[in-house]
Amino acid sequence: MIKLHRSYCPHGLPLLDTPTQTPIECGINKGCPGGFICHMSAEHNVSVCCEDPTDFCLQARDPGPCDNYVTRYGYHPLTDTCVEYDYGGCDGTLNNFRSLERCTEICCKEYKRKRARRLA
Known part of the structure; x- marks a missing residue:
């Protein structure tokens, strides 16, 4: 299941909903928690919370x-x-x-x- 989620974010994995293990979507009215940014996945045509590069690059x-x-x-x-x-x-x-x-x-x-x- 994890391998399927790799293509949502430019690097790393998207934030996953615990019970369903599906990527958490975000947008204009719904932001992401700290350490994550809202990223539009062109491949999946959906915006999901991905790890913020300013965190993992450091x-x-x-x-x-x-x-x-x-x-x-x-x-x-x-x-x-x-x-x-x-x-x-x-x-x-x-x-x-x-x-x-x-x-x-x-x-x-x-x-x-x-x-x-x-x-x-």
Whole structure:
């Protein structure tokens, strides 16, 4: 069931209703709790509460307890860059991206400023 919910948010999982395990919807009249933002899922044509990148981008890069190491990328707030690190394959934090591009797109402030200027 969890894998089905991964496509709702740009990174991580949506906030789920406990009894039904369905994503919690949001909109103009219904916001999201702290630590979550309202995100429009184009794939599912619905707005749901997703974890706020300003929270998970600042989490520590954690390899987790497993030893099935793969290369991942995590945001480094002091340099506003994404850096490579070894992820053990389980647990850890959401500051864990499969590609440098995805990490940069979601977490880096400079990327967001440049993108905003291009769109203006």
